[in-house]
Every structure is written in C-alpha cells, then in structure tokens.
Amino acid sequence: MSDDNYILEIKNLSVQALIKDRHFNIINKINLSIPKEKTVAIVGESGSGKTITALSIIKLLEKNLKIKEGSIIFDSKDLTELSEEQIREIRGKEISFVFQEPMTALNPVVDIKTQITEILTKHNLCDEETAIKKAKEILTELSIPSSKINLYPHNFSGGQRQRILLAMALISEPKLLIADEPTTALDVVTQMEILDTIEKFKKEKKLSVILITHNFSIVSNYSEYTYVMYLGEIMEAGKTENIVKNPRHPYTKALLNSVIKMDNKNRLKSIKGSTPSISETPEGCRFINRCDYADEKCAKSPSEKITESGYYRCWNV
Numbered sequence: 001m002s003d004d005n006y007i008l009e010i011k012n013l014s015v016q017a018l019i020k021d022r023h024f025n026i027i028n029k030i031n032l033s034i035p036k037e038k039t040v041a042i043v044g045e046s047g048s049g050k051t052i053t054a055l056s057i058i059k060l061l062e063k064n065l066k067i068k069e070g071s072i073i074f075d076s077k078d079l080t081e082l083s084e085e086q087i088r089e090i091r092g093k094e095i096s097f098v099f100q101e102p103m104t105a106l107n108p109v110v111d112i113k114t115q116i117t118e119i120l121t122k123h124n125l126c127d128e129e130t131a132i133k134k135a136k137e138i139l140t141e142l143s144i145p146s147s148k149i150n151l152y153p154h155n156f157s158g159g160q161r162q163r164i165l166l167a168m169a170l171i172s173e174p175k176l177l178i179a180d181e182p183t184t185a186l187d188v189v190t191q192m193e194i195l196d197t198i199e200k201f202k203k204e205k206k207l208s209v210i211l212i213t214h215n216f217s218i219v220s221n222y223s224e225y226t227y228v229m230y231l232g233e234i235m236e237a238g239k240t241e242n243i244v245k246n247p248r249h250p251y252t253k254a255l256l257n258s259v260i261k262m263d264n265k266n267r268l269k270s271i272k273g274s275t276p277s278i279s280e281t282p283e284g285c286r287f288i289n290r291c292d293y294a295d296e297k298c299a300k301s302p303s304e305k306i307t308e309s310g311y312y313r314c315w316n317v
C-alpha cells in the first residue's frame with residue numbers, strides 16, 4: 001500500500017516517562033498505520049500502553065511523559081513537530097476522540113447544546129443556527145430526543161452521556177476518530193448502538209477509526225485491522241480475521257484464550273502472572289516472564305516475522 005492510503009502513520013514512536021528521577025520507555029518503538037476509512041483495533045491488557053499511544057497522537061500527554069523519538073504523520077504533517085496552537089486546530093476538528101469516562105469528559109454545569117455546538121463554532125465551521133440544527137440531527141441519530149438539547153449532563157443516563165460524547169466527537173465530521181474503551185461500562189444494546197453509529201459514519205463520512213478495547217468480540221465485529229500491545233510494544237499486527245482465526249504470538253493466543261476458555265467455575269481463564277510495572281520491564285522480549293515458550297534466546301528483543309497480512313515478534317513460534 002502506498003502512503004496515500006493511510007490517514008495516520010506512527011513510525012518508530014517511543015514515549016518516555018520520568019518516574020522518580022529515572023527514565024522509562026513506556027512506549028517502545030511502535031509502528032502503527034491507520035488505513036483510510038477503516039477501523040484499527042488496539043487490544044491488550046490493562047497497562048499495555050493503549051491510552052498513552054492514543055494521547056500521544058493528540059498531544060495530551062501528562063507532564064512527566066514526552067515523545068522521545070519517532071513521528072506521527074497525519075495528512076502529510078508530522079504531529080510531533082506541531083506547536084500546541086497548531087495541534088489545537090486539529091484536535092476535535094480533524095481528529096476527535098471519545099474516552100471511557102462520560103461524566104468527567106462532560107462539563108456538568110453547561111447544557112449539552114452549548115457543549116455540542118461549541119465544537120463547530122470554536123473552529124469556525126459554521127454559524128450558531130446551523131450548529132444547533134446539526135446538533136439536533138446528530139442527537140436524533142443517536143436516539144436522544146432533540147427536545148432535550150437544553151438539558152444538562154446529569155439529566156441523562158450513563159449510556160446517553162456516552163452517546164452525547166460521541167455526538168460531540170462526530171459533529172465536526174473528523175477524518176479520524178480515536179475511541180478509547182468507548183463502551184466498556186455500557187449495556188450490550190447501547191454498546192452496539194454506539195459502535196453501529198461509528199460504522200455508519202465510517203461509510204457515509206469517510207471516517208477512519210482507532211478503536212481501543214479489551215473485548216475481542218468487538219474487535220472481530222468492528223475492526224478490519226488489529227494491533228496487539230503489551231508493555232508498550234506491538235507484539236502482533238495484521239488483519240483482524242487473521243489475528244482472531246490464526247494468532248501467532250504467544251501473547252495474542254493467551255489473550256484470545258482468556259476470552260474463550262472458562263474454568264470449571266465459569267470464570268474467565270486469565271493469562272498467568274500479571275503485567276509488570278513499567279519500572280520492572282524485562283530486557284529482551286517484554287513478555288518473557290509470562291510466556292510458556294520462553295528460552296535463552298528471548299533475553300534478546302525479537303525481530304519481526306512476516307505473516308499473511310502483518311507481522312509478529314517472537315523467537316520461538
């Protein structure tokens with residue numbers, strides 16, 4: 001594929017954290033490409049670096065984190081080189097995001113009409129009257145009666161608030177939507193409604209999507225490509241159907257197993273051990289302490305092996 005087919009390309013990105021006077025590569029040399037009008041899922045256990053990757057794109061990293069190397073190419077511009085003012089022009093307009101916490105992301109003392117329309121008026125995308133019309137349309141599309149547009153966040157349920165956040169993210173017709181666990185706390189019907197709306201925008205408004213989730217059934221149903229992350233690195237990447245049907249990396253297999261297999265008490269079978277803290281990141285393959293296939297080779301960082309639609313990084317499988 002030529003570069004023109006990607007809306008976003010992350011190349012060799014490392015994010016460094018300063019923790020108690022020491023530096024750690026919290027994200028380590030990752031590459032990630034988002035094809036136009038497709039959904040790319042990022043999956044991995046808690047602490048694998050999914051949110052930090054998303055926040056690096058829109059430059060919302062906390063103060064003790066900084067991009068150490070690499071580039072993030074969006075629409076032929078390297079986002080890592082833009083000033084705060086330049087990135088503010090892109091954030092919310094060309095790249096939108098939805099995060100997990102609907103209550104903290106909405107301002108409790110401002111009505112939703114103001115919150116939704118100001119995305120359009122702030123970026124001078126249209127006048128106020130048109131903005132209100134568009135806000136009503138998108139709320140209706142997300143099953144929220146437009147008559148409720150003057151109400152405040154506390155007047156809505158958790159699922160409705162998440163739909164309002166999605167309305168805010170989509171109203172500017174962005175080129176890229178970053179959805180970080182957008183449906184985790186929601187019931188299945190609301191989950192599907194939100195993900196179906198994103199699908200509709202993908203087709204009708206040429207939207208590309210980064211979908212961060214723990215849920216492999218969401219990955220299977222809603223993404224074309226998948227990146228599997230662990231401890232700040234990409235372990236495996238490729239077309240979703242290949243990854244789900246024929247996972248190669250031991251971590252991907254373990255993740256899929258933890259979804260499929262239940263123990264005799266019907267609990268999810270989890271992967272052995274737990275993700276180490278970033279200050280305990282092992283040398284070589286970062287999965288070494290939890291891997292059934294590990295041997296002495298794994299003390300060195302594995303190189304990429306090519307698959308039918310992507311790659312994985314492991315010495316032994």
Ligand SMILES: Nc1ncnc2c1ncn2[C@@H]1O[C@H](COP(=O)(O)OP(=O)(O)OP(=O)(O)O)[C@@H](O)[C@H]1O
Pocket residue numbers: 017018019026044045046047048049050051052053062064065277278
């Ligand atoms: N400001 C920070 N300073 C130091 N370490 C941080 C900071 N923010 C996040 N981390 C660490 O970086 C790692 C990756 O965090 P991140 O939030 O990206 O994980 P995640 O994959 O999104 O997890 P979850 O599924 O729980 O949301 C974690 O070990 C986390 O503790």
Ligand code: SF4
Pocket residue numbers: 249250251285286287288289291292293294295297298302313314315316317
């Ligand atoms: S490189 Fe070694 S430790 Fe890492 S996943 Fe492969 S076998 Fe396991």
Ligand SMILES: [Mg+2]
Pocket residue numbers: 050051052180
């Ligand atoms: Mg996260």
